[in-house]
Amino acid sequence: MPEATRRLEARLSELAGAPVELERPSDPAHGDYATNVALQVAPASGKGPRELAEELAAAATGMAEVERAEVAGPGFVNLWLAPSWFEEALGEMLEAGADYGCGWAVPHERVQVEMVSANPTGPLTVASARNGAIGDSVARLLAFAGHQVEREYYYNDSGAQVERFRASVDAIRGGEEPPEDGYRGEYVAELAREESDPVATMLKQIEATLERFRIHFDSWALQSELETRLPEFLPKLDTYEKDGALWARSSAYGDDEDRVLIRSPEQGGAPTYRAADVAYLVDKLERGFDRAIYVLGADHHGTRKWYGAIARMLGYDPERIEVLIYQLVHLTSGGRQAKMSKRRGDVVFLDDFMDEVGVDAARWYLANRGPDQTIEIDVDLAAERSEKNPVYYVQYAHARIAGILRNAGGAASNSLLQGRAPEPEERGLVKRLAEFPGIAAEATERRGPQGVPNYAIRVADDFHRFYHHHRVLESDAQAFRLGLCRATQSVIARCLDLVGVDAPERM
RNA sequence: GCGCCUGUAGCUCAGGGGAUAGAGCGACGGCCUUCUAAGCCGUUGGUCGGAGGUUCGAAUCCUCCCAGGCGCACCA
Structure with a gap:
């Protein structure tokens, strides 16, 4: 929020005796900003709203940033901003440049975002892609807010699933069919033709896919390695034996049920995945992260409370653990639906999806919707490289501005109106850009990136409208409008970057 | 049966207490000798699943009901 707005809010808050949050009315007839504080405070004050x-309104009229103030409806105060507000707000954005809206978080934390973490038993699917798109965008938002963020991939290289996977590859190598509960599909046959360890090959392939998807991992955690540290942690847990197995009494610490840590002898006596979870959680927290975020698909939501429970059981502050759940993804094409399951032939792999729609559209459509929504992506629309596709609409605004700035050569840009009143389209655009820090902060706190791309569409709307109505170069207002272009370009580029989409100079 | 998520325009979805509920796609109609028409402008289209409640004010918060998705392993 611009400093000028903060000043306004502070002074109005003092007058009202309650915190004033100026909001932007949807109807332009209601001014640039509005506040409902009179409605909220009236009952306690004995006065009418x-x-x-x-x-x-009378007091606001006397303020330098305010041109005009009106009372409307049951007690709203509507404000129209003075030219000086627009100059100051735009000036702030230009001064901040690419850093506009960043670094607001207090205190800055060390945060780990663990994401994707799919078993290395097959190529990544679109379901994992949503995990990555959300997790990586949240990581980017956290870093933008000022936190120190690390991305980690945790992979299961020692459980029953991996053994089944290896057995399937070995079976084909031996000229047999994979076992009934094993893995099938083209990629299994391909792995069987190579000599290398299929798990290692899969991991390499997964990392390459993720790099292509623009997610870079700082570290990779192995389940097998963490399991070796179990003897260190098991005695610290609240456990009991039942039916020959060792159980964690997690239900006493906020989980829905108790979980088996060590299987009974009849089941092989090996540690479960849950046991490795314990070692991993301690490992994360002992590495010094103030906060550890787990990104999990809805099919794992049953274990949501487990992580907090083991933190509590081990005496850590459970607030340091966050579990982000996202719902499933369906793809449609020509009205038909593709279901994603790694063991069947009709899966949609992330690489195929990126081939089909491009990396930009893939990232856009997977970050575009709230994590709580089960989403359906129309592959045909996402693949369309045209005006129908919002991702290109936004990129086009960026490229258009780049074109103007190229044509401008080194012409001066600033935030000075030189006594001129800003045009409606200029007002709209400056106000829109002024919303950006709030949008980014809200997306960060909600741990939901969807507000960012949706806001970027509004910025592109306002820019295209401004562009259509006013000339930038060789106009009387050239310097101001170039300044406006620069600020818009920088906000669009940042929005796209926060969801992992490129901001092209030309289209 | 229990738990989590969802139900908003024909379709896919924004919307996290404010004024007349928005966008994209779809459908229909205008605008290119001017910085990129991947653009702009307009029309069409909604009992916000239902019923109660809280509030000056509810798509938004609470309760119940209905419908759908996902879980409820000594798989992950």
Whole structure:
């Protein structure tokens, strides 16, 4: 929020005796900013809301940033901003440049975001892609907010699934069919033709796919390695034996049920995945992360409370553990639906999806929707490289601005109106850009990136409208409009970057 | 049966207490000798699943009901 707005809010808050949050009304007839504070405070003050609103409006009229103030409806105060507000706000953005809206978080934390973490038993699917798109965008938002962020991939290289996978490859190598509960598909046959360890090959392939998807991992954690540290942690847990197995009494610490840590002898006596979870959680926290975020698909939501429970059991502050759940993804093409399951032939792999729609559209469509929504992506629309596709609409605004700036050569850009009143399209655009820090902060705190791309569409709307109505170069307002272009370009580039989409100079 | 998520325009979805509920796609109609028409402008289209409740004010918060998705392993 611009400093000028903060000043306004502070002074109005003092007058009203309650915190004022200026909001942007949807109807332009209601001014540039509005506040409902009179409605909220009136019951306690003994005055009528209209009367209070009148007092606030009268006081606001005298403020330098305010051109005009009105009372409307049951007691809203509507404000129209003075030219000086637009100059100051744009000036702030230009001064901040690419850093506009960053670094607001206090205190800065060390945060680990663990994401994707798919078993290395097959290529990544679109379901894992949503995990990555959300996790990576949240990581980017956290870093933008000022936190120190590390991305980690945790892979299971020692459980029953991996053994089944290896057995399937070995079977084909021996000229047999994979076992009934094994893995099939083209990629299994391909791995069987190579000599290398299929798990290692899969991991390499997964990393390459993720790099292509623009997710870079700082570290990779192995389940087998963490399991070796179990003897260190098991005695610290609240456990009991039942039916020959060792159980964690997690239900006493907020989990829905108790979980088996060590299988009974009849089941092989090996540690479960849950046991490795314990070692991993301690490992994360002991490595010094203030916060550890797990990104899990809805099919794992049953274990959501487990992580907090073991933190509590081991005496750590459970607030340091966060579990982000996202719902499933369906793809449609020509009205038909593809279901994703790694063991069947009709899966949609992330690489195929990127081939089909491009990396930009893939990232866009997977970050575009709230994590709580089960989403359906129309592959045909996502693949369309045209005006129908919002991702290109936004990129086009960026490229258009790049074109103007190229044509401008080194012409001066600033935030000075030189006594001119800003045009409606200029007002709209500056106000829109002023929303950006709030949008980024809200997306970060909600751990949901979807607000960013949706906001970027609004910025592109406002820019295209401004562009259509006003000339930038060789106009009387050239320097101001070039400044506006620069600020817009930088906000669009940042929005796209936060969801892992490129901002092209030309299209 | 229990738990989590969801139900908003024909379709896919924004919307996390405010004024007349928005966008994209779809459908229909205008605008290119001017910095990129991947653009702009307009029309069409909604009992916000239902019923109660809280509030000056509810798509938004609470309760119940209905419908759908996902879980409820000594798989992960």
